[in-house]
Amino acid sequence: MSEALRRVMCVEDDADIRMILEFSLGTVGGYEVRCCPGGRAALEQAPEFKPDLVLLDVMMPDLSGPETLAALRELPSMRGVPVVFMTAKAMPDELEQLLEHGATGLIVKPFDPMTLPQDIRPYWEHGRGPRFG
């Protein structure tokens, strides 16, 4: 893990949400952001981009969030990198089930684009921040 949170990879199939993630984390937060439209693209780009943290959508058409997380964990460069699910599902039992896949935490959509840059920091700083940030 690098000394500061600099590079954030976002994996999200919705183009509008990718757009607001880039705005939030790049323009507002000042991070270097790489947005991927699906799990396969993330698996291809993660070794080169070397993210400090990954925000991962749960419902995606090519690979689901849990499938992508499992595959990311197989990449040597991604072991130990915090991966945070983003989901619009709001039922507590569904959220608990998602965490059982081994994610570092969860961000519930819709998120506030102005506070998201701060909201993700605990997941990077402590490995496991607020569970339902």
Add this chain to the structure above:
Amino acid sequence: MAPGSADASDPAAGQSPAVQAAFARLRSQFLAGLPQRWAEIVSTPAGLSRAAALHRLTGAAGGFGLTALSNAARQAEVTGGTAETLLAVRREIEAAGVTVP
């Protein structure tokens, strides 16, 4: 607040003028795409695909401060897209100042 967006909050309020302007541009793009989203929702047979489209709208609309539209989309998703809940989604799109066919 943009004309016609009576239900919208502005997440960028209090930010620098440059950030506010950037956010306003993105929200305009999102609003311009709402008729296409609506067409996708109503043209997709009820089921997983329609639920997925409503699910994406829930996340996107809320991020742009359109809380009422986000809530309506979530309600439509969880109820399987009944006529009543879809009508509520349409009403919220129109309340944001967007005309849908």
